[in-house]
Amino acid sequence: MTTNLNRQWRVARYPKPEEIIGPEHFEWVSEPVTEPGDGEFLVRTICLAPVPAQRGYLEKSHDSFLENLPIGEVMRGRGVGQIVKSRHPDYQAGEIFVGSLGWQDYSIQRPRGSEFVFSTKKVKNPIRPLSTELSLLGQAGATAYFGLLETGKMKAGDCVLVSAAAGGVGSAAGQIARIKGAKKVVGIAGSDEKCRWLIDTLRYDDAINYKTENVGDRIKELFPDGIDVFFDNVGGGILNAGLANLAMHARIVICGFISTDYSPGPHHGPINYQCIVYKRARIEGFVVFDYWEQYEKAERDLFEWYRSGELINAEDEDKGLEMMPDSLASLFRGGNTGVKICRVSPDPDIF
Amino acid sequence: MTTNLNRQWRVARYPKPEEIIGPEHFEWVSEPVTEPGDGEFLVRTICLAPVPAQRGYLEKSHDSFLENLPIGEVMRGRGVGQIVKSRHPDYQAGEIFVGSLGWQDYSIQRPRGSEFVFSTKKVKNPIRPLSTELSLLGQAGATAYFGLLETGKMKAGDCVLVSAAAGGVGSAAGQIARIKGAKKVVGIAGSDEKCRWLIDTLRYDDAINYKTENVGDRIKELFPDGIDVFFDNVGGGILNAGLANLAMHARIVICGFISTDYSPGPHHGPINYQCIVYKRARIEGFVVFDYWEQYEKAERDLFEWYRSGELINAEDEDKGLEMMPDSLASLFRGGNTGVKICRVSPDPDIF
Numbered sequence: 001m002t003t004n005l006n007r008q009w010r011v012a013r014y015p016k017p018e019e020i021i022g023p024e025h026f027e028w029v030s031e032p033v034t035e036p037g038d039g040e041f042l043v044r045t046i047c048l049a050p051v052p053a054q055r056g057y058l059e060k061s062h063d064s065f066l067e068n069l070p071i072g073e074v075m076r077g078r079g080v081g082q083i084v085k086s087r088h089p090d091y092q093a094g095e096i097f098v099g100s101l102g103w104q105d106y107s108i109q110r111p112r113g114s115e116f117v118f119s120t121k122k123v124k125n126p127i128r129p130l131s132t133e134l135s136l137l138g139q140a141g142a143t144a145y146f147g148l149l150e151t152g153k154m155k156a157g158d159c160v161l162v163s164a165a166a167g168g169v170g171s172a173a174g175q176i177a178r179i180k181g182a183k184k185v186v187g188i189a190g191s192d193e194k195c196r197w198l199i200d201t202l203r204y205d206d207a208i209n210y211k212t213e214n215v216g217d218r219i220k221e222l223f224p225d226g227i228d229v230f231f232d233n234v235g236g237g238i239l240n241a242g243l244a245n246l247a248m249h250a251r252i253v254i255c256g257f258i259s260t261d262y263s264p265g266p267h268h269g270p271i272n273y274q275c276i277v278y279k280r281a282r283i284e285g286f287v288v289f290d291y292w293e294q295y296e297k298a299e300r301d302l303f304e305w306y307r308s309g310e311l312i313n314a315e316d317e318d319k320g321l322e323m324m325p326d327s328l329a330s331l332f333r334g335g336n337t338g339v340k341i342c343r344v345s346p347d348p349d350i351f
Numbered sequence: 352m353t354t355n356l357n358r359q360w361r362v363a364r365y366p367k368p369e370e371i372i373g374p375e376h377f378e379w380v381s382e383p384v385t386e387p388g389d390g391e392f393l394v395r396t397i398c399l400a401p402v403p404a405q406r407g408y409l410e411k412s413h414d415s416f417l418e419n420l421p422i423g424e425v426m427r428g429r430g431v432g433q434i435v436k437s438r439h440p441d442y443q444a445g446e447i448f449v450g451s452l453g454w455q456d457y458s459i460q461r462p463r464g465s466e467f468v469f470s471t472k473k474v475k476n477p478i479r480p481l482s483t484e485l486s487l488l489g490q491a492g493a494t495a496y497f498g499l500l501e502t503g504k505m506k507a508g509d510c511v512l513v514s515a516a517a518g519g520v521g522s523a524a525g526q527i528a529r530i531k532g533a534k535k536v537v538g539i540a541g542s543d544e545k546c547r548w549l550i551d552t553l554r555y556d557d558a559i560n561y562k563t564e565n566v567g568d569r570i571k572e573l574f575p576d577g578i579d580v581f582f583d584n585v586g587g588g589i590l591n592a593g594l595a596n597l598a599m600h601a602r603i604v605i606c607g608f609i610s611t612d613y614s615p616g617p618h619h620g621p622i623n624y625q626c627i628v629y630k631r632a633r634i635e636g637f638v639v640f641d642y643w644e645q646y647e648k649a650e651r652d653l654f655e656w657y658r659s660g661e662l663i664n665a666e667d668e669d670k671g672l673e674m675m676p677d678s679l680a681s682l683f684r685g686g687n688t689g690v691k692i693c694r695v696s697p698d699p700d701i702f
Contacts, residue, residue: 235625254627273624274586276605277636284635285628 005030009075009103009324014058020332021055023325026075026103033106040110041086045101045321045344048079049134050328051168052258075103075324080123080133082348094350096123098133103324105344127303129315130347135339136172136302136313143255143288144172144231145298149180151286152229152253156181159223161242163187164233165204166194167331168339169255171314172302173231174204179310186222188215188238190334197337202312216241226250226279234259243272243281250281258332314338356381360426360454360675365409371683372406374676377426377454384457391461392437392444396452396672396695399430400485401679402519403609426454426675431474431484433699445701447474449484454675456695478654480666481698486690487523487653487664490639494606495523495582496649497642500531502635503580503604507532510574512593514538515584516555517545518682519690520606522665523653524582525555530661537573539566539589541685548688553663567592577601577630585610594623594632601632609683665689 012027036042057069057076069076079101083093088111091097099120101107112120123133135141147169148154160177164170165187177185186206187198195207208218219227219241226247232239235257243252276283291298305311316336318327320343327342329335363378387393408420408427420427430452434444439462442448450471452458463471474484486492498520499505511528515521516538528536538549539559546558559569570578570592577598583590586608594603627634642649656662667687669678671694678693680686 254624256628257625273605273634274608275636276634277607277638280635280637280641282633282635283624283627284631284633285626286631287628290631 004033004106006033006104006106007321008105009321011058011069011071011073011075013071015055017059020329021058021325022329025058026325028322034108036085036087036108039088040108041083041088041091041097043081043097043099043101043107043109044084045079045081045105045107046347047129047131047134048077048101048103048321048324048327048342048344049131049138049140049168050077050324050331050340050342051139052256052331054328055332076100077103077324078134078139079344080130081107082350091122094348096126096130096133096350097121098123098138103321105321126350128347128351131315131317131341131343132306132313134341135168135315136306136311137299138339139288140168140339141172141302141313142291142295142298143169144176145302146288146291146294147253147255147286148173148176148229148231150291150294151284152231152251154180154182154229154251157183158228159184159186159225159247160229160231161186161188161219161223161227162204162231162233163238163242164256164258165189165198165207166337167233167334168314168336170231170233171198171202171338172311174198175202175311176305177229177231178203179305184222186219188234194337202314210238216244219245223247229253231255232257240272243275246275246279246281248279250279252281252283254283254285315341318342320344355384355457357384357455357457358672359456360672362409362420362422362424362426364422366406368410371680372409372676373680376409377676379673385459387436387438387459390439391459392434392439392442392448394432394448394450394452394458394460395435396430396432396456396458397698398480398482398485399428399452399454399672399675399678399693399695400482400489400491400519401428401675401682401691401693402490403607403682405679406683427451428454428675429485429490430695431481432458433701442473445699447477447481447484447701448472449474449489454672456672477701479698479702482666482668482692482694483657483664485692486519486666487657487662488650489690491519491690492523492653492664493642493646493649494520494639495527496653497639497645498604498606498637499524499527499580499582501642501645502637503582503602505531505533505580505602508534509579510535510537510576510598511580511582512537512539512570512574512578513555513582513584514589514593515607515609516540516549516558517688518584518685519665519687521582521584522549522553522689523662525549526553526662527656528580528582529554530656535573537570539585545688553665561589567595570596574598580604582606583608591623594626597626597630597632599630601630603632603634605634605636666692669693671695 009026080098083095160182162174166189187204188208198204198207230242230252233256236259316338360377431449434446511533513525517540537557538555549555549558581593581603584607587610667689
């Protein structure tokens with residue numbers, strides 16, 4: 001094992017605010033695999049999941065919830081892997097592990113306190129493919145679940161709008177809204193193909209192509225009584241258009257603002273924000289990690305819906321660790337349909 | 352009585368968006384006082400209370416919660432008055448009445464359904480001065496009470512910031528925060544005199560003069576651990592400065608946005624709105640009328656705090672119905688300290 005090489009993407013330089021993140025910001029290096037110390041175990045990476053927020057690791061001064069990574073560090077990122085060597089009695093070689101593996105083939109891990117249960121855990125009953133732990137049963141599914149149901153207080157009969165609806169979080173959010181009895185679920189996406197997929201495969205009631213349609217007009221047409229819950233991943237003009245069409249006591253869940261991630265700022269809030277008063281609406285931000293205490297319930301629900309076929313797990317897979325910088329960049333170009341997964345090695349034969 | 356004249360301010364023309372509302376938008380007319388019909392009663396106006404939102408009656412297309420008044424109508428407005436003639440068995444001449452009296456000496460009233468209990472009612476135990484029904488026990492006090500405690504979920508130990516703190520609603524909001532055990536209450540106002548008044552008379556912990564001080568720097572200095580509840584009446588740059596200094600899970604109560612009432616728009620939301628996610632914060636709008644069902648509790652609390660001397664009722668009185676357009680205009684110029692009241696006739700000798 002120690003003769004194996006550990007390929008890694010290390011942080012090489014920080015992008016300028018308007019610069020799309022890509023391979024040029026990372027260095028591709030190899031080093032020998034390290035031995036686990038006492039109480040540690042070695043994990044071989046199977047899949048990684050890039051998410052837009054990871055860009056925050058490479059921003060020098062960012063009032064965000066992420067710490068910045070120093071130049072030269074292995075890029076941080078969540079993944080699923082298999083334990084290949086262990087010096088911890090509770091973790092056995094062969095077991096499946098989810099956690100902060102980093103953009104590399106191998107990582108040394110140790111158990112975290114219970115407060116990290118959501119981000120780092122042994123997978124007791126792994127399901128096929130293992131990437132499901134990073135998509136539907138991982139951060140994307142949990143973000144959709146808690147954002148919609150806890151922050152957004154979505155309830156049966158609500159009219160729900162989801163932006164970036166074909167993305168990793170959005171594709172789950174719209175389906176959960178339907179399962180929970182939404183009166184209407186409409187998604188916004190960036191191509192006719194994605195829109196058709198939302199309607200035909202994910203069973204959204206309708207979809208808006210923001211690149212070819214007038215989003216404001218279409219929202220008005222599709223929500224004659226206004227939007228009850230707006231699950232927004234985008235910000236900018238799409239948030240404005242949604243705010244102009246709210247129902248009374250609407251909830252706007254701010255999950256992200258990918259439309260402004262590459263504009264230099266200052267980033268203006270939505271121009272229609274005064275409707276917050278007129279419509280007694282609430283705009284609320286959340287971060288999925290805040291809900292880790294309730295994660296088991298989310299996982300149970302998501303798995304049950306998935307098992308029964310009500311909820312489709314949409315993944316968009318790139319192949320090879322060398323793809324990771326491009327996989328991350330693709331999220332900012334609308335390149336993915338479903339949760340972006342980067343497969344580093346095949347699922348082991350454990351099923 | 353019918354030989355008396357009823358002086359009135361009628362709507363003459365709508366102001367342009369950037370035009371401060373004033374006497375030139377109204378017509379000053381007199382007509383004979385009308386007789387109440389069956390089930391009606393005649394009320395003589397004692398005091399009126401202009402509020403910034405009344406400007407909405409004179410805006411042609413406004414996605415607000417107010418209906419526009421047609422040209423030629425008597426200007427709408429809340430007031431306290433005395434019943435002088437009644438043809439309704441439950442309303443007796445001499446009794447005190449609060450409701451939508453309009454900008455006039457006399458109005459014909461009839462009981463409203465119970466859903467209007469908050470805006471129209473007979474005052475069973477009037478207190479001196481009767482204007483208190485329009486200030487502390489009226490819309491200003493109730494707005495501060497429900498906005499802070501219900502929408503803002505303010506609780507003991509919170510650090511609270513109030514903008515337009517010397518205004519009608521703000522002057523009550525800061526005091527209620529102190530009474531409810533806030534760790535710190537800071538007000539923002541437009542003169543050193545108002546700031547001193549906030550600290551010395553209303554017992555705010557500190558105050559910021561937005562005309563002479565750097566609001567962002569001062570907020571940062573006064574809230575080293577961040578703001579828990581920001582009761583904002585102002586919007587614009589002051590809202591931005593507050594959002595840059597939030598504590599985790601902060602609540603921002605949008606009571607108004609008087610800073611942008613005269614800018615032609617579109618009105619951009621706060622530039623720091625992305626902190627809604629970073630700080631898991633909530634921005635929520637409200638309209639006091641939504642809380643009418645709980646109004647009795649608010650009135651009880653407010654009266655009790657007032658009676659015990661903990662809560663000072665701050666009023667800023669203009670004299671004479673002819674002043675009403677100027678009284679309303681003064682609100683947009685920061686001309687008032689406390690709740691603006693326009694006294695139309697003296698309190699009757701009922702105490």
